[in-house]
Amino acid sequence: MALDFLDNAFFRNIYCNLSASDDGRCGERVFSVLPGGFEWLAFLITGIVIALILVNGLLGSVIVFIWAERRLLGRFQSRLGPNRWGPFGTLTPVADAIKTMFKEDIVPDAADRWVFNAAPVVMMVPSLMVLAVIPWGSGTFLADLNIGVLFIIAITSLSTFAIVMAGWGSQNRYAMFGAMRAVALLISYEIPMALSLLGVLMIAGSLSLVSIVSAQDLPFILVQPLGFLVFFIATTAEINRTPFDVAEAESELGAGYHTDYSGMKFGLFLNAEFAATILSAAVIVAVFLGGGRAWDFLPSQIWFLLKMLPVLIFMVWMRASWPRLRIDQVLSLAWKGLIILAFINIVGSAILTFIWPDPSTTELWKMAGINLIVMIASVYAVGGLLGPGSAPVAGFARGEAPPTPRPAGEPAGGSG
């Protein structure tokens, strides 16, 4: 029997006040809104309440995160960041939201109207859908799918469609180049992302995120350091964040696939991207950092959010520190680096799971030690393999003749 959200006292209260069921969950009945036989409606209403809490919480935290990211980026770059509206500039993203809401909405004449208008909606849906399966703490989730991890991977790859729709519907060269790059990047990084989770699945023995959290007597970041590394890099690429943001490289492509968007549609793209960032941090916390499990003096939901903070700050830090990679570097990192690392992780985890099929905490610590050594060795080896040889300008490093420059007019020739 899978758990559901009625194991959480707060949600059970809502359910019990609504329904007249006597299945032993609600204890002593004092009050019920709906008559008997309407338990399903009570369940549905509770579900809607939870869904609305989740969606509004996400949209609210997007606003907070935009502010925090701009402030932090400012500090990383030795400037103040937004500081005019409200204390420490906290109202700046609110002002931005109002502005995007009331900006004129321009649909270019050349654009394919239906595809152009549908793309932002399609972009937003997968970012929101991931919310449903993340366990935000003990019993605090909408649904405990038995295929949770697979659901997340499948749903997030839907955003590829949105990007193609945006690029194609705009009938704009910049948008098309951005979309092609984005698709190449998204499909390339989907493979290491999916492969890196296999080690976790072997140890947890389940695809459900709730079971994965409850299997983490030791956080899987220690047990699966190599898997975490690959997953983190691949997720950063999947959500188009800076070291991998070739798709919307503003110095080369205007704004990539959303060049021609304005007003609320642009706002939806932006919203979806920041929501995806927050949710990827949530997935990392649930799968690798032990979810809401920690010491008892704070509720597990608070622990979950607290654990998301360092992940998010690290992502902002990455954005501030690293320049953008070229598309060829991005793809060779995925195909020549991360896939090897993910396969090494699978082989290592399979052998370790074979030796200790049902690991106790001591055995998890042993796994952690072995995997740490494997990680350092394999990252060192693969780094040497990728090394200077992967870049076209490598000839410089080996003292060979410099490469011939590419012919002029190349962007018009159709290279993305």
Next chain:
Amino acid sequence: MVEDYFRQYGLITLFAGIAVLVPIGMLMTSYMATKIKVRPRRPSPVKLETYECGFGPIGGKWSFNSRYYTFALLFVIFDVETVFLYPWAVKFGVLSARFGIFALVEVAVFGIILAIGWGYAWRKKALEWT
């Protein structure tokens, strides 16, 4: 058990509906602002042009790079392979208890065949950009 299964997926369907309605609602709110004359709507031929650095777009249909096809083909192969590995990984503990080393060897054979193909692609420079 079956009821529980449908309960979870029913919630997911419900959430999918909400997830579609939220962005549409946001677009609609913005659209309503045009109706009450808060959001401006003053189209002009220049504004409705495709954006290209201030010039009108030159040339007809654009093409895109054929290199992307190679990566798309490789993606299909590896993605299908990943799907095959998922059920094995989830049930690996059970399988290794029942079949012993066979559970490991069989997937190793699968992986090695795939790795040969991957090495071939690398050797043929399918993974290079230039």
